[in-house]
Amino acid sequence: MHSSQNNPQKTTPAPVGGFVIDAQGREVPITEDMIQHACNALEQAQQQAASSTTK
Template identity: 75%
Template structure:
């Protein structure tokens, strides 16, 4: 007797509702790409700061 384990269907991610306000006063939804770019910039800045010590 073989037991097969079924995985539930994946659901779409739920948006968190975050946004930034641009120069024209419009709300711009925060995307994953924006977060990844910010994290990369922070990591790069930290590495440069560590080299200066």
């Protein structure tokens, strides 16, 4: 028996439950990578805001 976990393949990321509308009006599935990128950007912005208010 072969499992896909033993041999991961590069595939298109699966949507995680939502879509955004791009500038051309197309639905673009929201991926886990998109969420992680947004969370990282938010964390960096919060850290920069906190450091600028303590100066």
